[in-house]
Amino acid sequence: MDPNAFARDLVRWFRRRGRDLPWRRHRDPYRVWISEIMLQQTRIETAIPYYQRFLRRFPNMRSFARAPLDRVLKIWEGLGYYARARNLHRAVSTLVHEHGGRFPETADDWESLPGVGAYSAAAIASIVNGEPVVAIDGNVRRVAARLRNAARVSDAEVEVLFSASMGPHEPGLFNQAVMELGQRVCFPRRPACAACPVRRHCAAFSAGTTERVPARKAGRPVPHYEIAVGVCRKAGRILVSRRREDAMLGGLWEFPGGKIRPGESPERALAREFAEEVGLRIAVGPKIVTVPHRYSHFSVNLHAYECRHAAGRPRALDCAEVRWVRPAELKKLAFPAANRRILQTLKGDRGWPKT
Ligand code: SF4
Structure with a gap:
């Protein structure tokens, strides 16, 4: 795969076809952070009304930090995974009360906050701070595995693959483009290869194995x-x-x-x-x-x-x-x-x- 040609095709598609989502309209760290936390384990369509309501109620860090946890949980009610709201509230309160309201500046700093994992930290830092770090989650791993026609890819391999392509492009834009490809085109089952902007770079597409890679894990029984x-x-x-x-x-x-x-x-x-x-x-x-x-x-x-x-x-x-x-x-x-x-x-x- 030619990393530059791949990135050019992907980013051009994203600029033309990427969805106009509320959190993509600015690079305000507070808003990007809220959106990344809400999107953990949650579909975009579900998160949008919560995100909008949340920002109407808590338009900035200080208003959020002042709110009692009960009110925060009431706004979050129905979105699930409530530890996200508690951690966010704790992290924002810490930044406001102990760091003068200053936001972190690197992915490592973002990751040190409660509730911000490696993926969210990389996504936020790349969008807000322009840091060239690859945000890796299940969608991104699946795209990488298919591009390489590999049953499995380690996170280190994903990082090498996409770091080589990120090069001259805005890191946040590139990360969002890969994510969007995984969400809207390179589906877990029956990927929409006919509409894929990067199929000429995809080894699984060339080999006719897109339905077989990456290998699926056996499901565990649910108690x-x-x-x-x-x-x-x-x-x-x-x-x-x-x-x-x-x-x-x-x-x-x-x-x-x-x-x-x-x-x-x-x-x-x-x-x-x-x-x-x-x-x-x-x-x-x-x-x-x-x-x-x-x-x-x-x-x-x-x-x-x-x-x-x-x-x-x-x-x-x-x-x-x-x-x-x-x-x-x-x-x-x-x-x-x-x-x-x-x-x-x-x-x-x-x-x-x-x-
Ligand atoms: S060609 Fe198909 S399998 Fe390959 S990246 Fe595109 S959608 Fe995914």
Whole structure:
């Protein structure tokens, strides 16, 4: 592959056909950083409205650093992978309070911030600082493997391949062009080679092996859990608990409950979980709904039950915080997706709010 001719074809295509995305309209480090974090594990179409809403609410670092974490999580609600929001908030607060609001200037400096991995650091530094570093993720590895017709490529090989091409081009533009090619043309299955601007440089295309490289990894079985949660009511209020910040979905609110152990009924699991998590005795009533939900590494069925307070004062024994709230207050709190589906069922219930 001629690295210069490859880069020329790729960058020309990107300049003509690259999507006009909101974060591509400027090189403001804050905006580019927010977009790169939102795009981790998230489709572009999903991230756009969140990105726009986020910037309307927090137009700059200082306004973001001032916001309480609860408000940040509420804006992030539904986007998933909430550690991203917590890390971003922590990193921005550090820059504002300890570094006078100055942004990092190299990929290594960006990577030292919480939640900024090697890919994001390279993407941000190349776009914002013009640093010639190759941003490598799954899309970029796949494109590199096909260009070389290799079953596998190491990150070092990807770096050598694309560094040679980046040469005279703007590093940020080049990285975004490779990424766009992987997202819109060089699909994991059935790549659109007929529309590919770099097919004359592609060894897999020449060899007719585009469907076979890179070699696919065997999928791992996904664990599944049955979870019981209780919508516990007392005097017109509902009990909610906030997850510990170091836990998955940390900082979000939920209905208390937990995993049903082998041989345990959902009702017994709920009584046990309420005692362990919030120190309450409850009476378990009828089932409200079962919500199936998939996370990246496991799946759950969330069985939600009506419950009534029987004895005790709520204490945060195995959660960050616990509160009785009025139904109208629930919409101000950030809940994970499966809990939001329970909330929607409750709102559709003619008996809402029950006491
Ligand atoms: S020719 Fe096909 S396989 Fe090769 S880079 Fe283009 S889209 Fe990917």
